[in-house]
Amino acid sequence: MFYVKKVFRSFRNAATGLREAYKRDLSFRMEIAAGFFFILIGITFWPLDNFELALFILSYVLVLMGELINTSIEEALEHLHPHGHERIGISKDIASAAVFIAVLFAVFSVVLVAYRHLV
Incomplete structure (x- = not known):
């Protein structure tokens, strides 16, 4: 029951x-x-196959996960150093870069699928 x-x-x-x-x-x-x-x-305008839909959803989930991790890092660092610090800024920038990479992957996924359906 404890579990x-x-x-x-x-x-x-x-x-x-x-x-x-x-x-x-x-x-x-x-x-x-x-x-x-x-x-x-x-889903509405393109007949996505299962792989394409999975790619869309996976890339979307990666962006959300990255943003959640970025937000948690920013919240913790703001609590520890509310007046700012150069190293804190660098840490926050690095966390933001992870989100940026996830967003680039999502955009690439959308462009790849769109190209396949439009060409």
Whole structure:
């Protein structure tokens, strides 16, 4: 029984984290909207096969995961050094770079699938 309670607590904590990220981070909200938009466009206007749909969803999930990690790093660093520090800025830039790479992968995926369907 203890294990079941621990699992439910983990789910509750994860839901709280998603809710806090949504409330606090404009980038996270924008990425959620953009991801739903592109997946909806892909499903509506192109006959996506299973691989293409999986590629869209995977790239979208990677962006959201990267943004959640970036947001958690930024929140922790802002708490530790609210007045800023050069090394803190570098750490935040590196975390943002991870999100940027995920976004590039997502854009590449959309372009690849769009090219296949438009040409």
